[in-house]
Amino acid sequence: MSAHPSPAAAHEIDDAALVRSARAVLDLEAQAILALGERIDGGFVEACRLMLACRGRVICTGMGKSGHIATKIAATLASTGTPAFFVHPGEASHGDLGMIIDEDVVLALSNSGETDELLTILPVLARKGNRLIALTGRPRSTLARHADVHLDVSVSAEACPLGLAPTTSTTAALAMGDALAVALLEARGFTSDDFARSHPAGALGRRLLLHIHDIMHGDDAVPKVREDATLSEALVEISRKRLGMTAVVDAEDRLLGVYTDGDLRRTLDDTQVDLRHTRVVTLMSRSPKTIGPDQLAIEAAHLMETHKINGLLVLDAERRVVGALNIHDLLRARVV
Template sequence: MTNPEAFIASGRRTVDLERKAVDALHNRIDNHFADACQRMLACTGRVIVVGMGKSGHIGRKIAATLASTGTPSFFVHPAEASHGDMGMITSNDIVLALSNSGNTSEVVTLIPLLKRLGIPLISMTGNNDSTLARASNAHLNVSVEKEACPLDLAPTSSTTATLVMGDALAISLLEARGFTAEDFAFSHPGGSLGRRLLLKVSDIMHTGDRIPMVREGTSLSKALLEITGKGLGITAVCDDNQKVIGVFTDGDLRRALDQNIDPRNSVIDDVMTRNCKTVRDNILAAEALHIMDEYKINALICVDEDNHAIGAINMHDLLKAGVV
């Protein structure tokens, strides 16, 4: 039975070899890379990624990454393309072809068809002199000195290098497009990520009669009843025009009691927090969460552009909505 040290040594050797393969890419991010980015950015259609075998698996991931970061893309199996799926590719598209050897027959077979349609071809290969590399409008060198496989046969270091080069393309295009977190959210509407990036304060805040609110000059005891009745741990203190001039929270109450203030004989003006933190209803709920975390508060009043109270939100609302 192989001892643990052998497994550890093998694993570390694999990581070292693949790390070297990735390090070698640094100097290959050059004018060829920039040309590929410019061509993909100018494409009015989709980026069609093709590749066979392990290159195909990597190609599917690259296509998914491009699509989720603002560059419309999908994967087409090159063998299927020769049997009808070429109809999925239009003259407005651009093809990104992956092949470590650069001579994969199923991929090379597509070259005359792409040329006839006038479709630009970008390739990633490990051989600058290969058929695919020479036929490409832009070629990205992803060659590796050695596969991590001790037989130097199983695609390991080469697939890692190709994947990293694909990520480099995707992120460069993302930045060039000015792709935002909200844009990203529309590609990821499901799960907690979608909730964090799509949900706005207006979607979950309490409005109308559910807003905890008292007028300046209100007795502290009545303000406490408002906090208790609305159950958000906060009440806005407003002037006669419903503009927020302060807030009073559970924390303010504890501090007031520490100062021996009598709730029955005090007014809210004496104990409220002025210059309080408020939020607009059009910001992301995740931004409201960040504000709460930063200022160590559990609730916020939502205001319009004129500082009128239009809603309220607390940490429980964010938890319930799955933002936290």
């Protein structure tokens, strides 16, 4: 007989019962996490100090569901300034112990504290001199007793009504791992810039690492005309450089103003303007928004959004025009 309910039986399940079940799980797991707060004591501090003093890496390990949580904790530690990676305890006994050096600190997860694969490698870790931090649900377990520091992540009950599937216990272990990672992050003075450097491909990395000089148009690609240029000459420059604007500069390339597509539309509304003989300096915007080459690209996005403009000129410390960019450059760089 199949252990799975038939489609008809599943269809008969009360919707309200599903909602009650979900809320009961969340309530139980929330209570378990709150209970951990009362256990943040000297042991937690000692665990943090062991990892802060570690000259190697933090080796996270565990079997089954605890192994999945250990993998996530290792990833969180690594991305927040604490070098870490996961080692499978079963594979460790078959050669992967060579991945662990004497200076490493081991963070071992086991709800029972009696996981055979972990207990098997304890003597080897002790002989290598590795400091051991254990996260278990049983303070008197073998793993807890052999650890330099034990963090109690016990829970009153699993959210699984059968009391079998690791649910509340893995949530508690994951939360304790996050608590360790964030405490270490703050102790190290880890900043958002540090985080971005380890996430260069992510949205945050692009926002915090990408500078104006990385995406701006420079050299001959910068649209600019001299102050004696006519409107027609300015229009040719705007069309040629395709940035929807041109800088108006003096003989030293210092910015005098900007003339944009928007200015052109307003100019065309004035039938008295002679495009061939009117100098662009008489119609340009004299106080355009600008940005420096070393500023963040996200700052350019903020300027454009705030002032409802589509482009910016890039100036050096002497107000010389060294670059230009528009909203399309930010879109291509996935800054916005």
